Amino acid sequence: MAALMKTWPVLLLSLVVPGPAAAAPADQSPGFWRDQGEKALRSALARQPITGRARNVILFVGDGNGVTTVTATRIFDGQSRGGRGEENRLAYEDFPYLALAKTYNTNQQTPDSAGTMTAIMTGVKTRAGVISMGPAARRADCAGSRGRELPTLLETAEQRGMNTAIVTNTRVTHATPAATYAHTPERDWEDDSLMPADARKHCADIARQLVEFGHGDGIDLVLGGGRRHFLPVGEPDPEYPRRTGRRRDGRNLVAEWQSRYPEGRFIWNREQFKTLDPAAPGPVLGLFSPSHMAFEADREQAGAAEPSLSAMVGGALDLLAARDRGYFLMVEGGRIDHAHHYGNAHRALVEGQEFSRAVQVALDRVDLRETLVIVTADHSHVFTMAGYPTRGNAILGKVVGNDEHGEPRRQPTLADDGLPFTTLGYANGYGFGHGDDIHQRLRRGGSTGRRDLSGIDVTDKNFYQEALVPLRRGERAETHGGEDVAVYAAGPWAHLVHGVREQNYLYYVIRHALDPAP
Ligand SMILES: [Mg+2]
Ligand SMILES: [Zn+2]
Numbered sequence: 001m002a003a004l005m006k007t008w009p010v011l012l013l014s015l016v017v018p019g020p021a022a023a024a025p026a027d028q029s030p031g032f033w034r035d036q037g038e039k040a041l042r043s044a045l046a047r048q049p050i051t052g053r054a055r056n057v058i059l060f061v062g063d064g065n066g067v068t069t070v071t072a073t074r075i076f077d078g079q080s081r082g083g084r085g086e087e088n089r090l091a092y093e094d095f096p097y098l099a100l101a102k103t104y105n106t107n108q109q110t111p112d113s114a115g116t117m118t119a120i121m122t123g124v125k126t127r128a129g130v131i132s133m134g135p136a137a138r139r140a141d142c143a144g145s146r147g148r149e150l151p152t153l154l155e156t157a158e159q160r161g162m163n164t165a166i167v168t169n170t171r172v173t174h175a176t177p178a179a180t181y182a183h184t185p186e187r188d189w190e191d192d193s194l195m196p197a198d199a200r201k202h203c204a205d206i207a208r209q210l211v212e213f214g215h216g217d218g219i220d221l222v223l224g225g226g227r228r229h230f231l232p233v234g235e236p237d238p239e240y241p242r243r244t245g246r247r248r249d250g251r252n253l254v255a256e257w258q259s260r261y262p263e264g265r266f267i268w269n270r271e272q273f274k275t276l277d278p279a280a281p282g283p284v285l286g287l288f289s290p291s292h293m294a295f296e297a298d299r300e301q302a303g304a305a306e307p308s309l310s311a312m313v314g315g316a317l318d319l320l321a322a323r324d325r326g327y328f329l330m331v332e333g334g335r336i337d338h339a340h341h342y343g344n345a346h347r348a349l350v351e352g353q354e355f356s357r358a359v360q361v362a363l364d365r366v367d368l369r370e371t372l373v374i375v376t377a378d379h380s381h382v383f384t385m386a387g388y389p390t391r392g393n394a395i396l397g398k399v400v401g402n403d404e405h406g407e408p409r410r411q412p413t414l415a416d417d418g419l420p421f422t423t424l425g426y427a428n429g430y431g432f433g434h435g436d437d438i439h440q441r442l443r444r445g446g447s448t449g450r451r452d453l454s455g456i457d458v459t460d461k462n463f464y465q466e467a468l469v470p471l472r473r474g475e476r477a478e479t480h481g482g483e484d485v486a487v488y489a490a491g492p493w494a495h496l497v498h499g500v501r502e503q504n505y506l507y508y509v510i511r512h513a514l515d516p517a518p
Contacts, residue, residue: 025084027087047096049493049494049495050368050369050491050492050493050494050495051492051493051516052369052370052492052516053492053513053514053515053516054326054370054371054372054491054492054493054513054514055326055370055371056320056326056327056328056329056366056370056371056372057153057157057327057328057329057371057372057373057374057510057513057514058329058330058331058362058366058371058372058373058374059120059153059328059329059330059331059374059376059506059510060092060331060332060333060355060358060359060362060373060374060375060376061117061120061176061330061331061332061333061376061377061378062332062333062336062352062355062375062376062377063113063170063176063332063333063334063335063336063337063338063377063378064336064337064340064341064348064377064378064379064380064381064480065333065336065337065352065355065376065377065485066377066379066380066381066383066481066483066485067380067483067485067486068380068381068383068384068385069336069340069348069349069352069377069380069381069383070090070093070352070486071385072345072349072352072383072385072395072424073090073349073352073353073355073356074086074088074089074090074093075088075395076349076350076352076353076395076396077090077349077352077353077356079392079394079395080353084391084392085392085395086391086392090356090359091356091357091359091360091363092356092359092373092375092488093488095373095375095488095489095490095494096489096490096494096495097488097489097490097494097495097496097497097498098486098487098488098489098497098498099486099487099489099497099498099499099500099501099505100484100485100486100487100499100500100501101376101484101485101486101487101501101502101503101505101506102484102500102501102502102503103116103378103379103380103482103484103485103503104125104482105125105126105127105128106125106126106127106135107127107128107135108127108128109482110379110479110480110481110482111128111378111379111480111482112128112129112175112187112379112480113174113175113176113187113337113378113379114128114129114130114131114175114178114179114187115127115128115129115130116378116379116503117131117175117176117178117179117180117378118130118131118132118133118150118179119502119503119504119506119507120153120179120376120378120503120504120506120507121152121153121154121179121180121507122150122151122152122153122179122504122507123150123504123507123508123511124150124504125502125503125504126150127139129185129186129187129188130145130184130185130186130187131175131178131179131182131183131184131185131186131187131206132149132150132152132178132179132182132183132184133145133148133149133150133183133184133185134148134150136148137185138185139185139186140185140186140199141185142185142186142195142198142199142202142203143198143202144185145184145185145203146202146203148183148185149183150183152179152180152181153180153328153507153510153511154166154180154181154219154328154330155181155215156511157216157327157328157514158215158216158217158218158219159215159216160216160514161216161325162216162325162326162327162328163220163320163323163325163326163327163328164216164219164220164221164327164328164329165219165220165221165222165223165316165319165320165327165328165329165330166180166181166219166221166222166223166224166329166330166332167221167223167224167309167312167313167316167329167330167331167332168223168224168225168331168332168334169224169225169292169293169296169309169312169332169333169334169335170224170225170226170292170293170332170334170335170338171190171224171225171226171229171289171291171292172210172222172223172224172225172226172287173190173191173206173207173210173226173229174187174190174226174292174334175187176332176334176378177222177224177330177332177334178190178206178209178210180330181209181210181213181219182206182209182210183209184203184204184205184206184209185203186199187206189203189205189206190205190206190207190226190229191205191206191207191208191228191229191230191246191247191248192205192208192247192248192249193233193246193247193248194246200249205229206229207226207229207230207247207253208251208253210222210253211230211253211256211257211260218260218261218283219283220283220284220319220320220323220327221283221284221286221316221319221320222283222284222285222286223273223284223286223288223307223312223315223316224286224287224288224293225287225288225289225290225291225292225293226287226289226290226291226292227245227254227268227287227289227290228243228244228245228246228290228291229245229246229247229253230245230247230252230253230254230257230287231244231245231246231247231252231253231254232244232245232247232248232249232250232251232252233245233246233247233248233250235252237290238268238269239268239269239289239290239305240290243290254266254285254287257285261282261283262282263280263281263282263283264282264283264284264285265280265282265283265284265285266284266285266286266287267284267285267286267287268286268287268288268305269288269305269306270288270305270306270307272286273286273288273307273311273312273315274307276315276319278315278318278319278321278322279322284319286312288305288306288307289305289306292334292335292338293306293335294306295335295338295339295347295350295351296308296309296335296347296350296351296353296354297346297347297350297351297461298347308354308357309331309333309354309355309357309358310354310357310358310360310361312358313331313358313361313362314361314365316329316331317329317361317362317365317366321365326514331358331362333351333352333354333355333358335347335351336348336351336352336355337381339351340381340383340426340478341381341429341477341478341479342429342430342464342473342477342478343426343429343430343431343464343465343467343477343478344431344461344462344463344464344465345383345396345424345463345465346396346459346460346461346462346463347461348383349395349396359373359375366491368490368491369491369492370491370492371491371492372489372490372491372492372493372494372510372513373489373490373491373494374487374488374489374494374497374506374509374510375487375488375489376485376486376487376488376506377485377486378485378503379480379481379482379485380480380481380482380483380484380485381426381478381479381480381481382426382427382428382429382478382479382480382481383424383425383426383481384424384425384426384427385423385424386399386423386425387399387401387413387421387422387423388401388402388413389401389423390402390408390409391408393408393423394459395423395424396422396423396424396458396459396463397422397423397458397459398412398413398420398421398422398423398453398458399412399413399420399421399422399423400412400413401413412454415450417449417450419450419451419452419453419454420452420453420454421450421453421466422453422458422465422466424465425465425466425467425468426465426466426467426468426478427467427468427469427481428467428468428469428470428471428478428479429464429465429467429469429470429471429477429478429479430464430467430470430471430472430473430477430478431464431465431466431467431478432466432467432468432469432470432471450466484500485503487501487506489509491513492513493509493512493513493516496509496512496513497509
């Protein structure tokens with residue numbers, strides 16, 4: 001290919017459109033990098049830790065938002081705004097302090113969200129699948145786990161008279177949000193229909209634990225999806241009347257919540273969310289979907305009933321600001337993880353971009369002298385960015401590399417099998433077959449080899465990035481990654497976020513920020 005290009009440079013160049021970097025960008029001069037470096041140094045030297053008590057804490061958890069995802073999202077976000085991308089900064093990338101967190105569970109090298117969020121919320125690492133219970137609790141062992149409940153930061157905040165809020169775009173009963181308020185040896189017990197009979201007798205499902213939450217004056221605001229776990233079988237969903245609740249105990253937990261909190265407001269669509277009076281008293285329960293909320297990339301087509309993650313964060317902060325006490329707010333960008341599990345980088349990056357927007361909404365409203373903001377991921381994914389693409393190459397595109405002079409080539413780089421490949425890929429997952437069922441492909445006598453992507457638009461929303469190891473389609477297909485995740489922090493005691501830490505360390509930082517030792 002290189003030889004061909006040497007022989008026919010004029011012909012090849014005349015065949016292709018001009019690249020993005022036609023005019024020499026400013027960063028081609030040494031002065032640009034010297035100025036940039038000096039400026040960064042001055043700002044680091046001027047940095048002073050904030051050691052006053054944190055009035056408020058906002059914890060942002062990007063589920064599955066590992067470092068590769070952050071880098072790719074940064075470039076995607078920059079390119080979607082017309083830049084080359086690499087120079088872009090996400091909202092939390094200007095935070096002054098950063099640590100790496102080791103994410104393993106007590107019984108699992110590569111962790112799950114239940115165990116990791118338990119570490120952050122209770123200060124104790126535990127087993128995968130277990131929610132805010134100690135590591136001696138065996139998964140799904142109701143009887144054996146009793147008495148192993150661990151107090152969470154959100155519960156403690158309520159007990160201290162703070163306001164509390166949970167915002168997620170997954171079901172509010174899903175592992176990450178559940179670890180803020182529930183205690184269960186099995187993350188899948190989102191309602192009673194998902195529990196074995198003996199567990200139903202002695203353990204409460206997660207939706208019930210949310211409604212029966214008994215600390216302080218209750219959680220001030222909960223926004224997310226998951227209506228089906230709150231409504232009984234036969235009770236029509238308010239938005240999709242043909243779909244009914246899932247509960248087998250006949251309980252309507254929305255009605256129970258309403259009678260428990262007579263001033264409480266239950267909302268289930270974007271219109272009700274938009275017209276919510278943030279100054280009115282009483283708690284708010286917003287359940288905007290029967291299951292998870294839509295991917296941000298699909299939200300406008302999904303029936304317009306759902307607010308975005310950033311809009312929900314804005315609404316939550318309006319409500320919390322209207323109440324005169326400090327608050328603990330947990331925000332989960334929960335669907336970065338799901339898009340990765342599907343092997344679909346496009347949706348994952350759009351989710352990551354919306355997660356950054358949600359952080360920006362918070363930064364625009366809070367005073368960092370009194371509000372500790374932590375942004376982290378619970379775990380990573382087997383997501384890679386590779387192949388020597390040239391500067392500004394479309395992050396979702398095929399790798400187009402540089403020539404022997406470091407100048408961009410015009411055609412995709414070819415692998416040893418003569419086929420092009422994308423910058424983003426997965427070590428395992430559904431994309432092995434690019435949407436084909438691998439078993440069907442083998443039955444039809446097809447090969448398990450790579451497919452020719454030459455004529456395929458790999459930036460399409462529904463393209464599944466190539467994966468090395470085939471795993472079936474679905475929410476638990478492509479797997480989590482086991483490497484450390486970044487923790488970004490700003491505000492009071494944010495300087496404690498440094499070094500390589502066990503993930504449960506975050507609990508102690510937050511606790512200290514809220515109540516510094518004299
Ligand atoms: Mg989650
Ligand atoms: Zn996951």
